[in-house]
Amino acid sequence: MDILTLFIVIPVITMIGIVFCKDHKQVKWAAAIGMGIQLLMAAYLIIHFLMERNAGNTAEMLFVKDVVWFPSLNIHYLVGVDGISVAMIGLTSIVIFAGVFASWEVEELTKEFFISLILLSSGVFGFFISLDLFTLFLFYELAVIPMYLLIGIWGSGPREYSAMKLTLMLMGGSALIMVGLLGLYFHSNPSGGQLTWSILDISKVHIPVDVQKFFFPFLFVGFGVLGALFPFHTWSPDGHASAPTAVSMLHAGVLMKLGGYGCFRVAVFLLPEAAHELGWIFIILTTISVIYGAFGAVWQKDLKYINAYSSVSHCGMVLFAILMFNKTAMDGAILQMISHGIMTALFFALIGMIYGRTHTRYINEMGGLMKVMPFLGVAYVIGGLASLGLPGFSGFVAEMTIFVGAFQNVDTFHRVATIIGVSSIVVTAVYILRVIGILLLGKIKNEHYEHLTDAKWHERLSTGVLIFGITAIGLAPLWLSEMISGGLGPIIQRLLLAGPVH
Amino acid sequence: MLIMRHELLLIAITVILLLIEIFLPHDKKHKIILPAILLMALVTAAGFIPGPTGVLFGGMYGTSALILLMKNILNIGVLIVFIQSVSWLKLDDQKEKISEFFILLLSTLIGMDYMISSGDFLMFYLGLELATIPIATLAAFERYKEKSAEAGVKLIFMSALSSGILLYGLSMIYGTTGTVYFPEVAATFQSTPLQILAFIFFFAGMAFKISLVPFHLWAADVYEGAPINVTSYLSVISKGAAVFIFTIILYTVFAKIALMWRDVIYVIAILTMTMGNLFAMRQRNIKRFLAFSSIAQAGFILLGIIGQSQLGMTTVIYFVLIYIFSNLGAFGVATIISNKTGKESIDDYDGFYRTNPMLSLTMMLALFSLAGIPPIAGFFGKFFLFAAAAKQGLYILVLIAVLNTIVSLYYYLLIIKAMFLNRSDQPIGYFKSDGYTRLGLAICIAGILIIGFASPVYEFILKLSYGIY
């Protein structure tokens, strides 16, 4: 079996294994082992990929596997990866691995929890390896729907409301995507002949511009909903606030990236002219996202809300960068996805661990936690610093790449938007430090908290993996950046058709 | 003989069951269940044996590989309904009427088969009536229940009215073309005002069967009042058969005025999806809920019909096939709950997962399939339907449809929420379902899980639908 298919098969096997587990402990270990293997596989894939590239294999996609599925509709099971997807797979496996350990203490319906979680992850993996729009969409929806149960059953607060809202809004997005995809399919061969769902094939045809302009908003907004595009982001704060730890991690960490990746791989790549002509609307929206999310986070009192708004801001940056139409900015967009993915997963993991101890997420009710739980405190500070774009962590690499890239556009509009976007780094610092100040530092507000314990081994493992991820990228970004920009080549080629690219 | 084998086999087993019924002693009526199911299974299996196709009775009756497939699909559905209704039939109230239930169901199935195979409007009309009138008696089957009687009244009167209107339309079709045979009608039918009127009246009669808005109002009440197995039969088999013949007639007989009927369906599709969803949202009775849900589903089916092409035909059949499994799955669970506890309200489903996980999972799968969630079959069915409409360039319609699927997802999730999320002080207790129920549900689950992935099924249908339009 080819290596990419294994990324779907392993979760499935894990799920089946979990079904046959007898008690909680076995379930947890089964999940951990399964996802551990997945992580190793991802590492192997990255190495293998880099070796192939170094060996001079310049094919657009590597490890391609093509099986005809529905011959008449020309639907294929077509998988393959370039540097971008490899990076996203790496991200996913890290986050899901950490997520399993972060949810070590799920007691209620453990089996169901882990099955749903892994089902979600298999959807994500499938999404990232798909080169066929149909399977891509299939996996996309597959990744979205377990969220309902995960939030609804294991969530907290107004979980039912949030779960419903999240699911409906995301499915609303996918409704738009579906229209867009159908449009793409039926225009995938303007000269007549076999229509195709294959991204690679569609990228080689020229779709008439007015058709592109009709479908681009569907696709971009559709994926944008998941990428928390203003004003379709409101599922995010509620959803994250109610979701259990691992789900928030996975959702903010990986699932939201599906949106960015989709915007990038489908909307912009396949409809370049439209993206070029209509881009300004979405640049305005994403610029608003960036600033607005940051300001929104400043006022919040619930840890998860803060992080959710911060995600809006950071993910807004991803979409913003994608629309900048140049290699550097797009490189930055992908880096930002990975960086934000790990970072926000770390945050949510920590928030979950803190919540598990203090039973509140309101920062005003906590304080001085650094003293009682130094490990978690330090990890939180690291996460915070990474989030505000401190050098040495991945966030800096990503943001700087985006800013420098975005600023390479000659026209004033793009550059003004960039400067507005850049200014978010200050607001980010404000809310991050505010949280750290109130939550971790200062005096302990509640004497019950004096007796709380610091992180357990599985929590240390979970956070450790994620911190390793952000620092590894932050300290040595070049290989990743090169890997990604290798994948960007064809996309830039295609964008060149649409207009000037710098 | 062999060309008409579906109908003849069904008539044969109907007669056999009648004979068995006559010779069964009064207190052993339930013994007929097993032979009935076995015979039906036999017929279903026999339906798949390839045989000749062709035209009989001077064009009144015709069959093709595609029509055989439709009949097979209906057979499967009826078989599942048979299996699912066992637990209900064994209840005291129904004990005396078990064989009649089977006979009546079979006779309606015969009617549907004739309807699908009809080559002229007379046979079509007779098949339609044969498929409707006995169901009215089935709806009123639980004759000690007021609701059941009310359902019977509503069904028989509305169906009579609709067939009156349909007949008026048919009379005008006859009057303007001089014939009731499909090919001749197709050759001369045009869109003069009188013919538009005739078509609309005919359409209204069909729309009644498929329960399209605004001809759907009977459906919810009848579904709620009728015994739950009859409801499932009505919402799945009866609707499926009507969809089949409707599609065939539109594609063949009214091919010339396709530009017009497509616009009619455009309007009706939007109305049906939206109204079905809006009403389904607020239902608390599971049967009524499923009634409106199936109205909305009918609206989606129209999208396949409107994509007037080989693709459209295929997707319609494919969707109906999936719909049969999904809806019967949902009804199967509702049936067993209703029969074991008498509870039919969604509010009673709170916390159901914690007491009966397997049934809840089945229900969830079925509902997700109805909602079109991957990777189960419903997703494929719905996606292809929309693809058929998109092929005609009707993207706005597709958009409205997909937005409607969101609303539908909302209310399907409400049930899932009740079962999985809500906690209840007095959940429905654990119960063990009998073998028949399990078998029925297992078939449904298998169908839901496999049909989507199994592209050969789709390709097979596609191959058969070549040239039908």
Next chain:
Amino acid sequence: MFEGVPLTWFLILATIMFFVGIYGFLVRKNLITILMSLELILNSVNINFVAFNKLLYPEHLEGMFFTVFIIAVAAAEASVAIAIIINIYRRLVNIDVENMKEMKY
């Protein structure tokens, strides 16, 4: 033209009868009277078929046979309807259509 009687006369007669039947269906309260209205509707359709058959397409007997079968179906329908009505009467001692509203919304 049938010996001085144009086709449209028949059709108009049938149409009037049809809509009178519809009117009756919509306003009558007693289920049996509604059933009677239904018979009017079917009857009007029969007139249409017969008139068409005779006046326009006399070569074949399609219209006439259609009418024959409609009559038969009408009989079946009526019998079932009456059976249900009687059943209702046993339950409610009343066959007013406006009482049939237990299920709504």
Next chain:
Amino acid sequence: MTNNQIMFFIFSAVIVIFSILTVTSRRILRAATFLLFVLVSTAGLYFMLRFNFLAAIQLTLYAGGIVVLIIFSILLTSHVGAKLEQPGLAKVIFSALTALVGAAVAIAAILQYKFPETVIPKERTNIEDIGQALISTGKYGYALPFEVISILLLAAMIGSIIIAKKRKD
């Protein structure tokens, strides 16, 4: 004015008037009687059109069978001479409006349509032909519908019995 026209006017007058009376009469038994009149005059129309066989069926099956069935069920369910309730005014208005609009649309459509002119063969329909057609399996043969309608009648019978029969206690 030809005989036929006179006959047509008489029949149609009877049909229209008694139709309206059928749906408006407040005495249910009278309504049934009016319905009978309508059906009988329809049979008259058939006779006029020289569909004798059909007219006979109309008289026996419709007038004789269905109306009798209806009258029996009326006697079973209502007091003889009991007056029916008057329907609500709004209902009457809306229904009448619908019916009128419908009739207008239909008649307008009919009048707009140009039916072909045909010469009517004088001879009446031969009963032998009808019999032949009824058992013929070719085109314009009605053996199959005949069989199907028999199944329908059988099913209707079974269904009616099931519903209407009393509970055995």
Next chain:
Amino acid sequence: MFTYTVWIVLIPFFLFILIGFFGHKFKPLVSGVVGTSGLFASMALSYYTAYQYFFVVGKTGDVFGKIIGYNTVWLKLTEKLHIDLGVLLDPISVMMLIVITTVSFMVHLYSIGYMQGEKGYMRFFSMLSLFSFSMLGLVVATNIFQMYIFWELVGVSSYLLIGFYYTRDTAVAASKKAFIVTRFADLGFLIGILLLSFNTGTFDFLTLTDPNGVAITQGSGIMFLGLSTMTWSMIFIFMGGAGKSAMFPLHIWLPDAMEGPTPVSALIHAATMVVAGVYLVARMFPIFHFSAPVALDVVMCVGAFSSIFAAVIACTQYDIKRVLAYSTMSQIGLMMFALGVSGYGAEEGLGFMASMFHLFTHAFFKALLFLAAGAIIHAVHSNYMNDMGGLRKHLPITHITFLIACLSIAGIPPLAGFFSKDEILAAGHEKSMMLFILGLIISALTAFYMFRLYFSIFWGKQQQYHHTPHEAPKVMTIPLILLALGAVFAGFIPFSSFVTSDGKPFASHIDFAVAIPAVLVGVLGALTAMMFYMKETNIPETISRSLGGFYRAAFRKFYIDEIYLFITKKILFNYVSRPVAWFDRHIVDGSMNGISYVTNEVSTRIKGMQSGQLQQYAWIFVSGAIGLALAFIYLWTL
């Protein structure tokens, strides 16, 4: 041959990792000793580097060249723009290496004693190492982006160290403030970098600062609001420098930063980090001079104003560390000012040289002042001058070293401060008389507040102390003495033969027309302070009362803090964030919820359609059919 210089930077980094991750496995003292010895190694390497650079390699032609000791591509952004990490050696960076490693080593050594028994001892040392690493990385940056990277790291280490006592709310607030204010400034820096790099297509200092290079000769860019892009980018970059160097109006974080442990104040907020802004301007000096003279004027104005502004405030403060903080701000203002008035080229660049010289000497005496202040605070457990007095007998070493530092900063010959300040005044004098007088005023004020501090601590009234104050342990006094030596003798280094604006050495001389007035005003200031504070008198109060509103304003630091608070708390927090949050909840989210509400509402409204009445159903059925027929007969056309 300079590849080894990378270890100067990396040693502290590994120390940070070592102490940070494994420090808790050993006794606290171990981390202190390890940190200090590591820094010693780094310092030794720096001196060796300086020796090699200035004396072994020496001049090529007659300039000290720029040598890339080490370089590696860290991140490729575009083909032209790539972020490198490397070591650039030129006179100013070598000088900075010496300053930083020396002061850092002293502070490390001092901290071994000062931090004794503190909770978080090893955390302190690991962060000091982190800071040293960042600061060293900053000064050896080969390109502006590397500088930015380390700039940010410096900021965060400062944040962490200010907030060292994290259970103290004031410390937390101060650290937050420091970070956010400098972050805001860094925003400007970043925008400046973006503009600059876009304009010139490079980050590299060698290319950027070459007077004949493309960046300067071609890259002035388009005009915007009357200034060239180059000017704008330099102004923005200077904004970053101003933030870090606590120039008006971005200075507000500096006094609060004194919440950190005193060694931190000495290292970061006196000697090294705060001069990063000066270093930045010096680093970019050719661009400032050739492409953006307007920006250079801005530098001068900001520097001068900050200097006098801070000096005035310093005269009114009672917290010794705050006085020192304002003094730092004032001195850095002077350095900026000197850069602002400087020209380019050997003698022309007198201001540049003076600025660097002052930076160098200032590092010694200011670090000394802080460390001495630390020793004092250590002894009396208070920061307030009012709680002190007559300490000269209790703390003899501290007293002497403190006095030396005061004399040095006041510009009394032959101490180091005299020489460097003299050059600054000379540079000002060359530019205009007004600036020279301004410099003199600043000098006088400097002498005044320093001696005010000195006298009220060591002389003045005798205080009753809880414990008799006693001299600090040796490990703390040795650094004091060493730094005092520096403060005395550093001025004798012929600075102009090493560090100049274009690398071309020249011989500087003392201009007596400048030096004499300067010394005089210094002495005058000192004497005034002596008069006021040596004995307990009521003169200060009288004067302050007579100054009235001005004094109060100065005492309240001219209300800048309040203005900031107003802007951040009131405007940003209440009038931006809160409405945004509200808008999000109620308008954006509300509209999403509104969709579902409307759907629900419609669903409820239309339920009457399903009335349960058969005839109503029939009516809808019939009228539906008729309606459709009507519509399609009369409306539908094709």
